[in-house]
Amino acid sequence: MQTPDEEAKHRLNRIIDQDRDKLIESVQELVRIRSVKGDPKPSSPFGEGPAKALDKALEIAKDLGFRAANLDGYIGYAEHGSGEDYVAVLGHLDVVPEGDGWEHPPYSAEIHEGKIYGRGTTDDKGPAIAALYALKALRDSGLPISKKVRVMFGTDEESDNADVSYYLKREKPPFTGFTPDAFYPLVYAEKGIINFDIFRDLFEKTSGVEIHNIRGGVAANMVPDLAEAEFTNSDVDGLIRSCIEFADKTGYDIKAEKLGDSVVIKSIGVAAHGSTPEEGKNAIMQLMSFLGTLPLDDSSDISKAIYSINKMVDMETDGSSMGLALEDKPSGKLSLNLGLVNMTDEKIIFTINLRYPVTFEFDDVINPLKQIIKDHGFWVENLKNHNPLYFPVNSPLVKTLLNVFNEHTGSEEKPLAIGGGTYAKEMPNIVAFGPIFPGEPMVEHKPNEYIKIDELVLSTKIYADALYQLAK
Known part of the structure; x- marks a missing residue:
């Protein structure tokens, strides 16, 4: 019954x-x-x-x-x-x-x-x-x-x-x-979830390689599956060869297309939800890794920005290089997704989606984060926090x-x-x-x-x- x-x-x-x-x-x-x-x-x-x-x-x-x-x-x-x-x-x-x-x-x-x-x-x-x-x-x-x-x-x-x-x-x-x-x-x-932009002003331009544009991603909470950079170089063919060699060495899906005197580099990643960035492949950071191998003027702001973002994020998804290797028993490790990049004539902006374990407070995350970002010459803006x-x-x-x-x-x-x-x-x-x-x-x-x-x-x-x- x-x-x-x-x-x-x-x-x-x-x-x-x-x-x-x-x-x-x-x-x-x-x-x-x-x-x-x-x-x-x-x-x-x-x-x-x-x-x-x-x-x-x-x-x-x-x-x-x-x-x-x-x-x-x-x-x-x-x-x-x-x-x-x-x-x-x-x-x-x-x-x-x-x-x-x-x-x-x-x-x-x-x-x-x-x-x-x-x-x-x-x-x-x-x-x-x-x-x-x-x-x-x-x-x-x-x-x-x-x-x-x-x-x-x-x-x-x-x-x-x-x-x-x-x-x-x-x-x-x-x-x-x-x-x-x-x-x-x-x-x-x-x-907990923190969304924020980090930006660096571009006062000093590059010599040698001139980067016109960098863009990638569609949302902060998505692992980007496409990122592009457009630039010129006196040795365009050499730049294309460098891209091919880098792709062969790393296994990243990166391609170079010649458009007159310009070259467009396309980085293809694998999309995933921002809460599980380890399940994707970040096209923006693949592109940054390649740009970091180019003969940019070390004194230029764009060169410093590329160096710093590779130093702070690289292909990591747990924030370790930002001093954020936080973890607890209920919810596991902190996760970090760099979801967007946009370069203008004045500055380069990266948008980051960060998720921190439930037993930690906002201040446990933001205080060390702001310091390391400042140390690398970036500024934080548009910061929003949602508590765990x-x-x-x-x-x-x-x-x-x-x-x-x-x-x-x-x-x-x-x-x-x-x-x-x-x-x-x-x-x-x-x-x-x-x-x-x-x-x-x-x-x-x-x-x-x-x-x-x-x-x-x-x-x-x-x-x-x-x-x-x-x-x-």
Whole structure:
């Protein structure tokens, strides 16, 4: 004989199986919208793309029969139930730039071999829509709940989380909940995150090799897969030979192209999420390594900048050369990703994304960091910090979600600590819960991002059960 919870789970699962095709179609509708952050406009604080995605998500919610609200283009939600307290699922609709190297178009949401391909399928449009259909199943099941449930759609998670800040100035925080934007079984600890630029003024120009431009990367929290430098030299052919010899020696994918009297050096890396830079190959630092071998004028500022960035970062991903070899038991080592470079006539700017262990304080990181950067002739600007998240493993929320996941999968997984930063840092009383299953690769922030349809459906079932357990 089934227990009440088992009967509830089966009732929810039956509804979700019936909605499978609609679920897939709704994910595809959202993925087809390019929702990369853009210039602010009235009612579109993060640009037209995120605003269009939010409008579409709320349109889907209304078509499913939910009450829906749009908070001035910052964030929206669909809700069911009544009461003062509410359970929240907080997903996001903004995406990082698509980059290059796609086998399937990033905004066509094509299905191949049981997978929906496209930017945002896993991070985070697919899981956000899964949560919406989970709420539909809970409503249609008629199961009794004592709290309101709100599925929320953010639009600035990949940048500054200004959407959540705006929300919390106008609405009270949830009683409990989760964000479907990390890993199963759930995340109880998230490293602190610091984003910052370091720059050096370029007063003294080079002699011999004249560098016109250096650029690379698309986002601070992505390992760059392309970087380029354009320059001239009296011995262009010799420069090209140097590039070939360097590539042969190091194994780096670096190529030289002759354009008249100019040469363009292209460094090809491997993209990865900024929280796991060791899984990628940093195209910017490959390029810096090569530039460091050229006969630049040692007295020039660009030469000093190249020397210093190689000295401070090189191909490291743990910040050791910056004096940041920090590590703790819950969350592991500090990670460092140099995600962007841009050279102008006046200065060269590098953008760094750094994630520090959960038991350390911001001052433990920033004080030695600023000193070594200053010692190398750089200045820090645009510094932003997000403190670590550390949730008790024995808390009711962690225990409930862990139990739901393990029951649905027949596993005995333990909660995780991660380097990635989620909305759980910004929104009180929530943790990250899914959508990436144990053993599955991380495909977000990479070319050919996808979500497996079977896992999308299973996540919807897990989320429906979790919402019932938290709201009943």
